[in-house]
Amino acid sequence: MHYPAGVRVEKKKDVYYGNRGMTLENDLNDTNNYYLIHDIAIVHKKPTPITINRVDYKSRSDAIIREARFKIPSTTDYNGIYKGKYIDFEAKETKSKTSFPLSNIHQHQIDHLRSIINHGGIAFIIVRFICFNETYYLDANDLFSFLDNNDRKSIPYSFFKEKGHLILDRYNPRVDYISVIDSLYFKEVV
Amino acid sequence: MHYPAGVRVEKKKDVYYGNRGMTLENDLNDTNNYYLIHDIAIVHKKPTPITINRVDYKSRSDAIIREARFKIPSTTDYNGIYKGKYIDFEAKETKSKTSFPLSNIHQHQIDHLRSIINHGGIAFIIVRFICFNETYYLDANDLFSFLDNNDRKSIPYSFFKEKGHLILDRYNPRVDYISVIDSLYFKEVV
Numbered sequence: 144m145h146y147p148a149g150v151r152v153e154k155k156k157d158v159y160y161g162n163r164g165m166t167l168e169n170d171l172n173d174t175n176n177y178y179l180i181h182d183i184a185i186v187h188k189k190p191t192p193i194t195i196n197r198v199d200y201k202s203r204s205d206a207i208i209r210e211a212r213f214k215i216p217s218t219t220d221y222n223g224i225y226k227g228k229y230i231d232f233e234a235k236e237t238k239s240k241t242s243f244p245l246s247n248i249h250q251h252q253i254d255h256l257r258s259i260i261n262h263g264g265i266a267f268i269i270v271r272f273i274c275f276n277e278t279y280y281l282d283a284n285d286l287f288s289f290l291d292n293n294d295r296k297s298i299p300y301s302f303f304k305e306k307g308h309l310i311l312d313r314y315n316p317r318v319d320y321i322s323v324i325d326s327l328y329f330k331e332v333v
Numbered sequence: 334m335h336y337p338a339g340v341r342v343e344k345k346k347d348v349y350y351g352n353r354g355m356t357l358e359n360d361l362n363d364t365n366n367y368y369l370i371h372d373i374a375i376v377h378k379k380p381t382p383i384t385i386n387r388v389d390y391k392s393r394s395d396a397i398i399r400e401a402r403f404k405i406p407s408t409t410d411y412n413g414i415y416k417g418k419y420i421d422f423e424a425k426e427t428k429s430k431t432s433f434p435l436s437n438i439h440q441h442q443i444d445h446l447r448s449i450i451n452h453g454g455i456a457f458i459i460v461r462f463i464c465f466n467e468t469y470y471l472d473a474n475d476l477f478s479f480l481d482n483n484d485r486k487s488i489p490y491s492f493f494k495e496k497g498h499l500i501l502d503r504y505n506p507r508v509d510y511i512s513v514i515d516s517l518y519f520k521e522v523v
Contacts, residue, residue, distance in 0.1 A: 207400060210398070228417075229419040
């Protein structure tokens with residue numbers, strides 16, 4: 144299993160500094176915090192799933208995990224509520240200029256997104272092409288129309304340009320994916 | 334900060350075995366798994382939030398967390414989707430025979446539940462009185478009508494009997510809270 148993206152590790156010597164995907168994750172944390180403070184939507188990143196093997200439990204207030212391992216997530220990283228609707232998404236960065244490798248998303252997560260749609264939720268992925276500094280919202284309906292009609296192991300950049308929605312880079316909120324949801328799902332409200 | 338309930342710790346010598354609330358948590362895991370398999374609802378327990386301080390990163394496939402601490406959760410433990418609606422809840426056990434101590438739920442979690450209601454979600458708590466082997470669904474609307482009219486630091490058992498909904502102990506699903514949601518929110522569908 145790969146070291147999960149975006150795990151915050153305090154800096155110390157001889158230690159790996161997890162920073163894969165930090166930037167998009169930080170931007171989304173800021174964005175979700177903005178939505179929360181302004182009472183627009185309630186969306187949180189789920190904690191990284193781990194299996195704990197050993198805990199030093201010195202006192203009620205001082206437990207230190209001494210051995211744990213990362214688990215493969217069974218769901219996406221983000222979910223929450225917006226205008227009464229359940230929303231759910233996964234967010235990934237890629238360095239590729241040509242396509243987004245599907246190996247970045249576990250099969251569990253794909254299955255999870257499909258179930259969410261079937262149950263009436265709003266599901267999508269957010270993909271950032273680092274080289275272009277472009278961040279796309281790709282609705283899960285479009286993701287699945289691609290997956291169901293292709294055997295490719297990656298989604299071409301051109302597909303994002305065609306079917307995805309470019310999320311404009313703003314100061315605040317940084318990655319305003321709610322504006323895309325509004326345009327797709329709440330047109331009549333606007 | 335207290336050692337969080339329901340953290341699974343593999344058995345080893347000289348180690349604390351987290352088992353506060355294990356039974357209700359296990360029952361809910363089984364229940365949510367039942368809902369998932371039967372495509373009734375998609376509800377997952379969020380991973381326990383931790384702050385990672387040190388990771389041994391020997392290879393891509395073998396990262397071991399060597400030092401981490403438990404964080405106070407900013408949201409509830411459970412959320413998901415049912416019949417297109419966002420649902421959100423916290424679950425706790427108590428050994429008390431007379432009341433449920435509110436110290437079991439962090440203020441963040443209370444605030445979170447209130448926001449969920451304001452945004453059109455279904456929010457509640459599940460409380461098990463271990464001595465009576467009784468598990469109650471208490472809708473967040475009733476929780477807040479109590480909190481907004483009382484200065485007490487605990488909710489009396491009698492309040493659960495009056496305003497809560499006893500969840501019948503079944504074989505499968507173990508804690509069928511969806512049946513309560515149906516009776517409260519989807520009456521017209523039945």
